[in-house]
Amino acid sequence: MISIFALVYSEVSYPQVSQFNSRALEQIIQAAERNHGLEFSGTDENTINKCGLWVSFEINRSWTAFNESQKERIRKILSPPVLQKDTLIGKFHIFYDTTGQNVPALLDLNHNRIPNSYAAYIDSVGYYFNYVWNYFLDPLGYSSPPYQAGNNYYNIYIEELWDYYNPLYGETVFTQNDQIGGFYPARFTSYIRIDNDFKDLKSEGIAGLKVTCAHELHHAFQLGSYGYLSNDVYFYEITSTWMEDVIFNDVNDYYQYIKSPLNQPRGQFYYPDISFTSPFAGVTYSRAIWGKFIEKRFSRDLMRESWEFIRSGQQTLNAIDHVLNLAGSDFRKAFLEWTIWNNNTGPSCDTVKYYSEGKTYPQMRLRPAVEYSKSLRSFTDSIDVLSSAYYPICLLNSPSDNCDLSPQMMTIISNVNMIPANSVKRGFSYEISPRNSAGATQLSNGVYIRLDADDPGNWVSQENVPVIVSDILLYPNPFYPKGNKPLTFHLPPVLQSAANLYIYASSMDKIVSREMNVMSQSFEPFIEWDGHDSNRRIVPTGVYFYVIDIDGKQYTGKFSVIRE
Numbered sequence: 001m002i003s004i005f006a007l008v009y010s011e012v013s014y015p016q017v018s019q020f021n022s023r024a025l026e027q028i029i030q031a032a033e034r035n036h037g038l039e040f041s042g043t044d045e046n047t048i049n050k051c052g053l054w055v056s057f058e059i060n061r062s063w064t065a066f067n068e069s070q071k072e073r074i075r076k077i078l079s080p081p082v083l084q085k086d087t088l089i090g091k092f093h094i095f096y097d098t099t100g101q102n103v104p105a106l107l108d109l110n111h112n113r114i115p116n117s118y119a120a121y122i123d124s125v126g127y128y129f130n131y132v133w134n135y136f137l138d139p140l141g142y143s144s145p146p147y148q149a150g151n152n153y154y155n156i157y158i159e160e161l162w163d164y165y166n167p168l169y170g171e172t173v174f175t176q177n178d179q180i181g182g183f184y185p186a187r188f189t190s191y192i193r194i195d196n197d198f199k200d201l202k203s204e205g206i207a208g209l210k211v212t213c214a215h216e217l218h219h220a221f222q223l224g225s226y227g228y229l230s231n232d233v234y235f236y237e238i239t240s241t242w243m244e245d246v247i248f249n250d251v252n253d254y255y256q257y258i259k260s261p262l263n264q265p266r267g268q269f270y271y272p273d274i275s276f277t278s279p280f281a282g283v284t285y286s287r288a289i290w291g292k293f294i295e296k297r298f299s300r301d302l303m304r305e306s307w308e309f310i311r312s313g314q315q316t317l318n319a320i321d322h323v324l325n326l327a328g329s330d331f332r333k334a335f336l337e338w339t340i341w342n343n344n345t346g347p348s349c350d351t352v353k354y355y356s357e358g359k360t361y362p363q364m365r366l367r368p369a370v371e372y373s374k375s376l377r378s379f380t381d382s383i384d385v386l387s388s389a390y391y392p393i394c395l396l397n398s399p400s401d402n403c404d405l406s407p408q409m410m411t412i413i414s415n416v417n418m419i420p421a422n423s424v425k426r427g428f429s430y431e432i433s434p435r436n437s438a439g440a441t442q443l444s445n446g447v448y449i450r451l452d453a454d455d456p457g458n459w460v461s462q463e464n465v466p467v468i469v470s471d472i473l474l475y476p477n478p479f480y481p482k483g484n485k486p487l488t489f490h491l492p493p494v495l496q497s498a499a500n501l502y503i504y505a506s507s508m509d510k511i512v513s514r515e516m517n518v519m520s521q522s523f524e525p526f527i528e529w530d531g532h533d534s535n536r537r538i539v540p541t542g543v544y545f546y547v548i549d550i551d552g553k554q555y556t557g558k559f560s561v562i563r564e
Contacts, residue, residue: 025062025066026070028055028062029066029070029073029077031055031058032059032074032077032078033077050167050169050170050285051169051172051215051219051237051240052171052172052173052193053172053219053237054233054279055171056172056173056175060174060188060228060230061230061231075177078175080095080155080157081157081159083096083102085098087122088153089122089127089129089130091130091154092129092154092155092156093154094126094156095155096122096157096158096196097158098118101160102158102159102160104122104125104158104197105117106120106206107205111200111204111205113197121158121196121197122158124206125156125158125194125209128209128210129156129213132213132217132247133217136221140300141301142225143225143226144221145190145221145224145225146180146187146224148178148190148191154191154192154220155191155192156191156192156194157192157193158196159193159194159195160195160196161193161194162199162200162201168195169198169208169215170195170212170216171193172190172191172219172223174188174190174228175188178190185228185310186227186228187226187227188224190219190220192217192219194212198212203253207248210244210248211244211248214240214244214246214248215243215244216240219240225311226307227310229310229315233279234277234278234287235316237284238284238287238291239307241284241288242292242303243291245291245292246291252357252360255360257282257285257288258362259361259362264362265364265365266286266362267282267283267286267287268289268342269342269345269362269364270365271283272339272342272364272365272388273383273384273388274384274387275384275385275386276290276335277317277420277421278384289342289355290338291303292356293337293338294334296355296356297334297337297341298324298327298329298334305323305326306322306323309322309323317418321418335386335414336414336416336462339412339462340462341354341358343364343410343464344521345359345362345363345364346358346359346363347519348519348526349521350521352485364390366390366392367389367390369408370392370394370432372393372395373396373398374396374397374398376431376432377433378431378432379429379430380427380428380430381427381430382426383413383415383425383426383428384415384425384426385417385419385421385426385458386417387415388412388413388414389412390411391411391412391430392408392409392411392523394408395409395445404495409463409465410463411449411461412463413451414461414462415428415458415459416459416460427453427454428451428453429451429452429453430449430451430452431450432447434447439452443465449463466523471555472491472492472555472557474487474488474490474559475488475490477560478560478561479531479561479562480561480562480563481561481563482564486530486531487528487529488526488527489501489528489529489548490524490525490526491518491525491526491550494525494550494551496550496551498516498517498518499515499549500514500515500548501513501516501529501546502547503544503545503546504545504546504547505542505544506542506543506544506545508545511534512529512534514534516528516529527548531561541562543560544558544560545558546558546559
């Protein structure tokens, strides 16, 4: 079967309603009839679909293209389900069944449903939805959404949503009948459907419930208090996925969108060349890290302030740019800085300077290495608007050298054009040369580079030229063994992936004898020591000597430790 994704999202940007053909419209309805949101195909990055908001967005965006018979089917499909029981808890009217496939249940430690636990599950739903609602108001400062017409509570429906091909956590549903007032952008009331046990999901049981409360309720706040922008679903999902981690930092459900179970890159870390405004689900969810970047680099409040400017009538990118201007930056500058953060992840991440959780993030997928041997070298490529690509450049001393034995630099090439994305990628050429030429820039290592494109004002290259050392450099020295900041030994270019580290006290007693994995950040190799001796005790204040064995060579030196 041809997927909804292939028909509706055949371009990175949304096609206009007039472009929808009857087959695409019918498949949108079929997706709603399945009550499991859009069904994706292609790579596994595009099959991840935790939230059914896409269906409501597609239906409302293409409403005028449906005929009256189709509209009537949609109204019936999106009407709230009729369930057996209901209860009021705080601000929420919760509907559920006590028999049949929809019966809620808690899970035990073996991930099995606990019989007759539906009442406890309902209590948990009421607790967490009220907790999240209040958290949005204070301390986060969002405006609460209105209830559906004739209601004094927000409606939650608990159902079996899990499906092998499309395992939804929840869905925020709104239709044309839910539009309120004469606002621009339009605002809608909504109701929420959530899974009845969160079994067999990445975050099971209560963990799944917690992040779903944060994610789906934030959609309700977005639609009811700030407005509906039909082509900007990417920002609704970025902020809702980020919000999960703001309120429930212990769950980290968003990890599944940035890396595989084997820590291979997904989402933004695999597809940095897909536009920031793309609606592709897996990539969009992974860009919760944009919120993590904004929160740490500027302020958590900037995400809410972006929504406030959207409510005032600004388009999303303009709203983000506006709040960043008020913070002393702008969207283009912040986007370029974000691309650097995304290249500083993995085990060697500096969690003080970059992402606080960056050590658990995967490393960026790189383009194939480009070899440069002191003669003119150029290559061409293409990427989306508002996207980037990462190129390792091997600096060869002669054509007979290879990348493994040569220093490398990283080049990040970005298109920062803030126009709406479409299916047409933008091409460019990048030139590396030992000689100057018109429009070239000289780097600190003496190499000249030039980036050429049709609209040069929207293209930026950022080069990280590694510092090549011939001996060991230590930082910090003196070393204060506290917190998570290690003593780093920067190494010369090395071949082996491990080094032997020996540390001696001033009495020449050996206190550390350890094989250490060699790590690399921007192609600069190093090892780290946490300040503990072989008995896992923090070493006292004093002068110490080190010996590092690697590649058949031995490096020696000394450093001081100060205990506070």
